[in-house]
Amino acid sequence: MKKLLFGTTALLALSALFAFDWPQNEILSDSFYSYFAQLRGGTIGTSLVFSESREVKAADEGHLLAVISEHDEDELFESTLGNAVVLAHKDSLVTVYANLDAKNLPALYELRDVQTGTSFGETGTSSWQQGEGCLEFQVLDTKNHTYVNPRILMPRIGKEHQITIKNVTAVSKKGTAYDLGTAKTIPAGVYQLYRERQEIAMPYKTTVFINGAVAEALTYDTLSEVNGKISVSGKKNYDVRVMYPDSEKQFLGEVTLAKGKNSIMIIAADILGKEKQIVYTVDVR
Numbered sequence: 001m002k003k004l005l006f007g008t009t010a011l012l013a014l015s016a017l018f019a020f021d022w023p024q025n026e027i028l029s030d031s032f033y034s035y036f037a038q039l040r041g042g043t044i045g046t047s048l049v050f051s052e053s054r055e056v057k058a059a060d061e062g063h064l065l066a067v068i069s070e071h072d073e074d075e076l077f078e079s080t081l082g083n084a085v086v087l088a089h090k091d092s093l094v095t096v097y098a099n100l101d102a103k104n105l106p107a108l109y110e111l112r113d114v115q116t117g118t119s120f121g122e123t124g125t126s127s128w129q130q131g132e133g134c135l136e137f138q139v140l141d142t143k144n145h146t147y148v149n150p151r152i153l154m155p156r157i158g159k160e161h162q163i164t165i166k167n168v169t170a171v172s173k174k175g176t177a178y179d180l181g182t183a184k185t186i187p188a189g190v191y192q193l194y195r196e197r198q199e200i201a202m203p204y205k206t207t208v209f210i211n212g213a214v215a216e217a218l219t220y221d222t223l224s225e226v227n228g229k230i231s232v233s234g235k236k237n238y239d240v241r242v243m244y245p246d247s248e249k250q251f252l253g254e255v256t257l258a259k260g261k262n263s264i265m266i267i268a269a270d271i272l273g274k275e276k277q278i279v280y281t282v283d284v285r
Contacts, residue, residue, distance in 0.1 A: 020059035020153040021116055023097060023137050024050050028158035029271075033134050035202035036149040037220040037232065039244040044230040046147040046223055047098070050123075050135040056097050058118040059137075059154075062087035064111045065094065069102075081136065085111075085120050092143035098136040099123050146222040147230070149204075151271055160270040161201035165278045168252070168266065169194050180264065180280040188259045188284045192242065193266070197250040204271040208253040211263050216253025257284045 027050065034040055034049040068084040081098035085108055088094055097120055100108075104121030111118070123135050139148040170178045170191040178186045180193075193208060193216075208216045218234045231237040234253060243251045252266060262284050267277040 019093075020095075020139075020150070021057075022154055023056055023059045023095070024052075024054045024135055026155070026157050027051060029156050030159055030161045035200070036147075036151065037223060038200075038202045039197065039240070039247065039250075042240065044223060044232065044240050044243060046230060047096075047136045047138045048150040050137065052134060053123045054135070055122055056100060056120040056135050058087060058097075058114045058116055058120070059095055060087075060089050060093075061116050062089040062095070062114050064088075064108075064114060067105060067108045067111075068098075069105060083124065084136075087114055092141055093148075094140040094142055096136075096138035096140070098138070099134065141222075146224050149221050152221055156271065160272055160274065161198070163201055163203050163268045163270050163274075163276050164198060165195050165266055165268055165276055167196040168278070168280065169249070170255075170257075180282065183282065185283045185285060186257070188257055190254065190256050192254050193252040193264075194245075194249040195252055195266070195268070197244065197248055203268040205269045206252050207267045207269075208255055209263075209265040209267075210255050210257070212265075215255040218251075218253065257282070259284050 031051050032048060033051040034045055034047070036045060036048050038045045065086040065088050068081055068086065081096065083100040083102055083105055084096055084098035085100065086094060086096050100120055101122045101124030108120060137150050139150045139153060140146075141148055168180045170180055170186065170193055172178075172187070173190055202220065204221070205217065205219045207214060216234050218232055220232070222233075224231050224233055224237065226237045226239070229239040231239045232243055236254070238251060255264070262282050264280045264282065265277060267275050269275045
């Protein structure tokens with residue numbers, strides 16, 4: 001079957017109703033290898049990556065769109081998804097099951113209409129995952145052109161990773177960084193706020209309040225592709241250069257600080273709604 005290339009396809013935020021079964025056996029919520037919207041290989045990750053090599057199965061009934069091969073003589077570049085299956089579902093949703101073992105492909109080419117739980121065989125090491133033999137699972141909404149966080153559609157088992165808010169900095173338009181934990185006086189102006197990025201844990205929502213009013217809110221339920229770049233939507237569309245300027249920082253929002261005393265409150269919540277918050281008071285001149 002010819003490889004299918006998606007280009008700018010993406011996904012919509014859906015309700016918290018669990019629309020999909022798990023594409024592998026259930027694991028604890030804090031056991032995934034990489035979470036949706038986390039920094040991965042210099043870009044914003046659009047997949048949920050499982051942590052173990054296990055059997056992969058259809059998360060819902062659907063129709064086979066494509067079987068992607070790691071190696072395709074008709075294509076100049078190899079697939080970054082490795083060997084993968086692409087299914088179309090109702091409500092314009094598409095699921096992608098990537099990093100499959102090559103020995104599964106002959107049987108997968110014969111599929112047409114797929115039932116929930118249909119086996120796609122075992123995972124392999126065919127995609128760009130640093131040799132990890134684990135499933136890379138994507139959900140796309142082709143109608144609304146967004147990547148959807150698979151976790152909002154799947155049952156959740158066990159505790160989440162604890163979200164932390166540490167080493168928050170305010171970076172001015174000129175690139176000057178102020179540590180809000182120690183800086184008591186900073187100039188008035190527009191700032192980008194960053195927290196210390198956690199290597200694995202990923203918040204579901206972050207909100208910044210200035211003097212009690214919401215200044216920015218980022219929710220990691222969907223990602224969009226804007227001008228060819230994966231972006232998080234807030235007041236603006238923020239690509240990886242803003243979201244993760246380096247491996248140590250994660251963007252919280254863009255705020256305007258006016259002259260006078262300013263209260264900056266930051267709340268980070270996990271997907272279950274458990275919140276962590278911190279408040280800084282700065283004198284803006």
